[in-house]
Amino acid sequence: MRIDCDVLIIGGGPAGLCAARSLLGTGLNVLILERDPFLGGQLLKQTHMFFGSKEQYAGTRGFEIGQILTREVQASPNVTVMLETVASGYYPEENFILALEKEKKLYQIYFKKVIVATGASEKSLLFEGNDLPGIYGAGAVQTLMNMYGVMPGQDIIMIGSGNIGLIVSYQLLQAGVKVKAILEAAPTVGGYFVHAAKVRRMGIPIFTQTTVKRALGQNALEAVEIVNLDSKWQYVAGTERKWSCDTLCLAVGLSPMSELLWQFQCEMRYVSELGGYVAKRNAIMQTTHPDVYIAGDVSGVEEASSAMLEGTIAGFAAAKALHKMLDSVDQVIQNSQKFLDEMHRGPIGEKIRNGLAKVEVDVCL
Amino acid sequence: MKNKASVVIVGGGITGVAIAYELIKRGVKDIIVLEKNTLSSGATGRCGAGVRQQWGTEMNLKLSIGSVKRFETLQEELEYPHDIEFSQTGYFMPAYTEKQVEQFKKNITLQRKFGLHVEWLEPSDCRKVVPIIDLKGLMAATYYDKDGHLNPFHTTQAYAMACRRKGVDIELFTELIGIKTEHDSIKAAITSKGVIECDSIVNAAGGWSQIVGNMAGVSIPTYSERHQILITEPIEPLFRPMVMSFYHNFYTQQEPNGAIIMGIGDPNEPKEINVDSTYLFLQKMASVVTTVLPPLKHARVVRQWAGMYNMSPDKTPIIGKTQIKGFYLACGFSGHGFMISPMTSTLIAQMMTNEPLAIPEIETKLDLGRFERGELFVEPSVV
Ligand SMILES: Cc1cc2nc3c(=O)[nH]c(=O)nc-3n(C[C@H](O)[C@H](O)[C@H](O)COP(=O)(O)OP(=O)(O)OC[C@H]3O[C@@H](n4cnc5c(N)ncnc54)[C@H](O)[C@@H]3O)c2cc1C
Ligand SMILES: Cc1cc2nc3c(=O)[nH]c(=O)nc-3n(C[C@H](O)[C@H](O)[C@H](O)COP(=O)(O)OP(=O)(O)OC[C@H]3O[C@@H](n4cnc5c(N)ncnc54)[C@H](O)[C@@H]3O)c2cc1C
Numbered sequence: 001m002r003i004d005c006d007v008l009i010i011g012g013g014p015a016g017l018c019a020a021r022s023l024l025g026t027g028l029n030v031l032i033l034e035r036d037p038f039l040g041g042q043l044l045k046q047t048h049m050f051f052g053s054k055e056q057y058a059g060t061r062g063f064e065i066g067q068i069l070t071r072e073v074q075a076s077p078n079v080t081v082m083l084e085t086v087a088s089g090y091y092p093e094e095n096f097i098l099a100l101e102k103e104k105k106l107y108q109i110y111f112k113k114v115i116v117a118t119g120a121s122e123k124s125l126l127f128e129g130n131d132l133p134g135i136y137g138a139g140a141v142q143t144l145m146n147m148y149g150v151m152p153g154q155d156i157i158m159i160g161s162g163n164i165g166l167i168v169s170y171q172l173l174q175a176g177v178k179v180k181a182i183l184e185a186a187p188t189v190g191g192y193f194v195h196a197a198k199v200r201r202m203g204i205p206i207f208t209q210t211t212v213k214r215a216l217g218q219n220a221l222e223a224v225e226i227v228n229l230d231s232k233w234q235y236v237a238g239t240e241r242k243w244s245c246d247t248l249c250l251a252v253g254l255s256p257m258s259e260l261l262w263q264f265q266c267e268m269r270y271v272s273e274l275g276g277y278v279a280k281r282n283a284i285m286q287t288t289h290p291d292v293y294i295a296g297d298v299s300g301v302e303e304a305s306s307a308m309l310e311g312t313i314a315g316f317a318a319a320k321a322l323h324k325m326l327d328s329v330d331q332v333i334q335n336s337q338k339f340l341d342e343m344h345r346g347p348i349g350e351k352i353r354n355g356l357a358k359v360e361v362d363v364c365l
Numbered sequence: 366m367k368n369k370a371s372v373v374i375v376g377g378g379i380t381g382v383a384i385a386y387e388l389i390k391r392g393v394k395d396i397i398v399l400e401k402n403t404l405s406s407g408a409t410g411r412c413g414a415g416v417r418q419q420w421g422t423e424m425n426l427k428l429s430i431g432s433v434k435r436f437e438t439l440q441e442e443l444e445y446p447h448d449i450e451f452s453q454t455g456y457f458m459p460a461y462t463e464k465q466v467e468q469f470k471k472n473i474t475l476q477r478k479f480g481l482h483v484e485w486l487e488p489s490d491c492r493k494v495v496p497i498i499d500l501k502g503l504m505a506a507t508y509y510d511k512d513g514h515l516n517p518f519h520t521t522q523a524y525a526m527a528c529r530r531k532g533v534d535i536e537l538f539t540e541l542i543g544i545k546t547e548h549d550s551i552k553a554a555i556t557s558k559g560v561i562e563c564d565s566i567v568n569a570a571g572g573w574s575q576i577v578g579n580m581a582g583v584s585i586p587t588y589s590e591r592h593q594i595l596i597t598e599p600i601e602p603l604f605r606p607m608v609m610s611f612y613h614n615f616y617t618q619q620e621p622n623g624a625i626i627m628g629i630g631d632p633n634e635p636k637e638i639n640v641d642s643t644y645l646f647l648q649k650m651a652s653v654v655t656t657v658l659p660p661l662k663h664a665r666v667v668r669q670w671a672g673m674y675n676m677s678p679d680k681t682p683i684i685g686k687t688q689i690k691g692f693y694l695a696c697g698f699s700g701h702g703f704m705i706s707p708m709t710s711t712l713i714a715q716m717m718t719n720e721p722l723a724i725p726e727i728e729t730k731l732d733l734g735r736f737e738r739g740e741l742f743v744e745p746s747v748v
Contacts, residue, residue: 091644098644108644 001107005031005080007318008097008111010087010260013041014304015296015311016117017069020079022315022332024072026324030079031109033099035086039073040066041119042297043304045142048167055339056305063146065304082107087118090263097260113291113318116261117311120254120275120297125159128214134221138168138251145175153247157224158182161206165251166195172249173202180245182206185229192348213240215248224248254301261298264289273355274300280359283337284317285310288361293318300355306343309336366536369562371395372717373554375541375577376569377402378409379517379703380695382524382535383710384567386443389531391718396533397563399556401540405521407571409703411640411672413594413616413626414517415607416704417456418481419509421472421746424681424731426479427724428705435707436515444530445523449515452621455606456512457495459657460505465611468745469507476509483509495604497660508606514618517703541570544580544692551581551691565691567713572638572673574696583687586736587697590676591634593646595669599623603660611746613653617661625664627654640671674700679741684712685732693717694733 007023009016012034023030038044046062057065073079085101087109096108122137124130136144136152138160144150156177158169161184169179182199187208189196196206207226213235214225228239255276262268266279266287278300279287286293293314296307313336320329344353371393374381377400385398400406416436418429435442440449460466469485476483486506491498494508525535536558543555544566554561568585570577578585599622609616617627629650647669655662677683677697682705684695693716695709702709708723715722722728729735730742 089642092641093643094645096644 001105002110003031003107004110005029006112006322007031007315008033008109008114009117010097010114011041011117011119011296011298012036012039012081013117013119013296013307014043014065014069015119015298015307016041016115017066017073018308018311019115019117019295019315019318020073020076021069022312023319024076024079026319027078028319028322028324031111032073032079032081033085033087033109034081034083037084039070039081039083042139045139045146046304047146047171050304053305053339053342056308062304087260090260092263092265111291112322113293115293115295115311115314115318116298117294117296117307117314118257118260118298120256120301122250123253123255125212125250125252127212129217130215132215132217132221133219134217134246135215135248136250138164138249141249142168142171145171151175151177152249153245154178155180155245156247156249157212157243157245158249158251159212160184160190160251160253161196161208162190162251162253163192163195165249166191166199168249168251169199169204170195170202173199173204179204180243183210183212183226184208185211185233187231212248216242221246221248254297256298256301258298261287261292261294264292266292269359271300271355271358273351274359278359280361282361284333285314286317300352300359302352306340309340309343312336366539366556366558367395367397367534367561368559369395370397371563372397372565372567373541373561373563374398374567374569375554376400376407376571377404377521377525377535377537378407378569378571379405379521379524379706380571380698380709381567381569382521382528383706384569384695384713385528385533385535386524387710387714388717389528389533391714391720393714393718394532396528397561398528398533398535399539399541399554400535400537401557403537404525404535405518408672408674409517409521409571411594411670412517412703413607413618413628414515414520414703415456415512415609415616415618416514417509417512417607417609419456419458419472419476419483419507419512419746420744421468421475422742422744423475423479424724424726424742425744425746426476428708430479430481431711431723432705432707433511433513436513439520439707440523443523443527445519445526447519447523449519449523450621451513451515453511453513454618455494455508455510457491457506457508457606457608459491459498459503459608459610459612461502461610461612462504466504469505472746473507481509481511483507494606495608495658497603497658498608499657499659510606512607514607514620541577541580544577546581546689549689551689565693565717567693567695569695571696571698571702572675574675574694578694581687581689581692583689583692583733585683585694585696585733587675587677587683588636589638589673590636591639591641591671592628592630592674592700593634593642593650593669593671594626594628595647595650595666597625597661597664598667600625600664604658608658610657613657615650615653617654617658624667625661629653636676638673640673642669642671674698675702676700678736679743681742681744682709682731683733684709684727686716687733
């Protein structure tokens with residue numbers, strides 16, 4: 001079936017929702033496609049309170065932010081939401097997005113502007129036995145625990161000491177699961193100091209320059225063989241040791257889900273600081289394809305706060321391009337840009353700043 | 366990259382690497398293969414990789430039978446440490462019109478003369494070979510169980526590894542951008558990474574063959590035509606052979622892992638360099654294939670892509686010399702260049718080393734000159 005809309009938003013996480021919120025009241029016909037049965041994206045798994053500025057809901061729990069945004073967007077008459085609907089491909093000659101609803105119904109969706117806010121997917125690690133039952137990505141563990149109230153296991157080893165590894169370890173602990181250790185391949189802990197201090201206080205050891213070499217078990221995970229790494233990330237022979245556990249959780253980073261952007265033939269670049277392949281974009285989140293905007297983790301893996309700001313900017317920019325602008329649109333965009341810049345300031349923002357420098361193009365397309 | 370070679374081969378598809386292998390096997394030294402992208406990035410890595418011997422002319426029978434013989438032992442010959450996945454699960458070719466029945470009868474007589482035990486199937490026999498086929502409109506079919514399928518990536522890689530071991534230089538991400546000739550002879554290949562002085566250049570550039578021809582001032586009447594293809598999720602085994610219907614213009618086969626690949630020809634496909642995918646293809650493919658093989662309507666598509674057939678005016682390959690001394694052509698395969706690549710490469714190598722040709726008549730039947738002479742080749746059995 002054919003559907004026509006003015007602005008198509010792919011992905012109903014914080015980025016997509018904020019983009020939709022920017023378009024409220026413009027009279028533009030906005031459509032959100034979300035493959036999950038609910039809006040909110042990653043936020044729904046996040047039971048902890050957010051940091052940052054008040055405008056970005058600091059002090060509120062992640063899933064509550066998701067609920068607030070969802071209510072705002074769903075109350076609006078010019079926004080339609082299709083849940084359990086996957087944007088499965090862009091067809092350049094026919095110029096539509098093909099969407100599959102509930103694995104049954106196909107839609108050809110025509111649009112004037114599209115905002116791709118598909119988020120990121122979890123990375124995995126290569127080691128012997130990595131397909132044994134009991135080995136999860138951190139996102140899956142969070143989904144099981146925080147959304148469905150299911151404990152993934154009793155006795156866990158966490159791989160990765162970035163913020164996700166630290167936060168999920170803490171949440172596991174709160175749920176009464178034993179977290180044996182956090183292993184980190186790098187020489188230093190990746191996440192924020194406060195998060196690391198919190199898990200250490202609870203008695204979870206963090207071993208740097210250590211990784212998993214093999215997973216052992218008959219029908220499910222029973223133990224892992226861990227090993228030390230030298231400064232060149234090579235195994236140190238003779239340091240292998242076996243630890244029993246029933247669950248191994250991999251929190252080794254995310255990479256942008258940029259498949260649709262490749263299909264749009266946006267100019268792409270591999271930027272390790274941003275998690276993988278990302279599209280080049282200008283300050284208003286427009287890619288090298290003039291009708292395609294990006295926002296959130298798909299434009300570079302970062303945080304919900306930046307995703308919300310980018311979504312806001314992309315939404316207003318699309319409205320402006322379609323000549324549905326509030327008088328103050330440039331001012332609003334500049335405000336969000338200012339917040340983003342502030343977020344990226346200082347030593348913590350350095351990595352992202354370096355990454356962005358590689359994909360931001362000056363020209364207004 | 367070296368700046369001198371005896372032979373420069375343009376194209377890192379199956380044709381280019383197979384030619385390099387056949388040449389070095391015959392003692393030719395200083396061979397360079399140029400590939401502007403990666404190995405198998407052209408039609409080779411996008412193709413159905415079906416191998417059939419059920420052809421309607423002596424020429425194509427010789428090319429395909431000779432090639433299958435080589436495929437049977439290729440993995441050992443190339444000392445490839447992996448599996449090129451050659452499986453002989455047959456081709457099933459249904460007929461839906463009187464005319465097709467007549468043609469298939471003629472074909473089978475000729476095929477049997479060449480020693481192929483092709484079976485003639487009445488509609489009531491067809492489900493023994495393809496249990497899920499709908500019999501509506503089906504008038505007869507031919508089936509040959511020694512036709513088959515390979516993995517095109519592994520096969521290309523197998524040739525390439527053997528080439529490198531024997532000393533061929535394969536230059537990836539290196540594009541031929543010009544050809545220098547003098548007194549109607551090849552002098553040098555001009556590439557994006559420098560000039561290579563050489564005596565011979567082989568045009569195995571697939572969908573770009575006409576462009577490479579122009580570089581040498583040789584007008585090749587080939588053109589590129591997009592063909593689309595899709596693959597489903599792996600499902601339980603439903604049928605073994607490639608099912609190829611000329612009437613519906615499609616082919617489909619279940620791969621060893623259970624995934625089903627299928628493609629359909631469409632006269633409206635763009636005749637240009639274009640590998641975009643369309644929804645129209647998805648729709649058309651799905652509606653046609655599910656009328657012939659109804660259970661496939663439950664299979665979910667996981668991926669679709671497109672490649673280019675390099676078409677010649679008579680849908681038959683161009684293999685041979687040109688008016689420029691040292692400039693050889695192996696192109697215009699019109700959608701079946703993979704299955705005959707062992708013979709294509711052998712013939713080109715024999716030609717370049719002045720050996721007697723395995724199929725001597727190619728010199729007057731598959732050469733470029735046939736178009737000027739108005740001697741088009743007629744093959745009745747093409748999709
Ligand atoms: C454990 C953890 C803790 C975090 N803590 C914080 C924190 O404290 N503060 C903070 O600011 N950030 C935090 N983050 C990061 C934050 O959650 C993400 O950066 C943010 O959710 C990214 O938003 P997004 O909208 O780009 O992507 P997502 O939230 O991932 O949303 C993308 C949405 O798109 C949908 N989608 C994807 N592809 C398609 C398709 N083809 N068709 C239809 N729908 C599709 C997905 O189902 C999903 O709902 C945390 C992340 C994790 C994992
Ligand atoms: C959808 C589809 C299905 C098919 N199914 C079958 C089948 O079932 N059986 C079968 O036998 N055949 C099939 N074919 C046809 C088959 O794929 C081709 O005939 C065969 O792969 C041609 O191989 P090649 O090496 O000649 O060309 P290609 O594989 O196209 O290789 C040519 C190479 O040359 C390179 N090149 C081009 N110009 C330059 C330059 N200037 N400098 C450097 N490099 C250059 C290209 O990058 C390319 O890699 C199919 C084709 C398609 C598209």
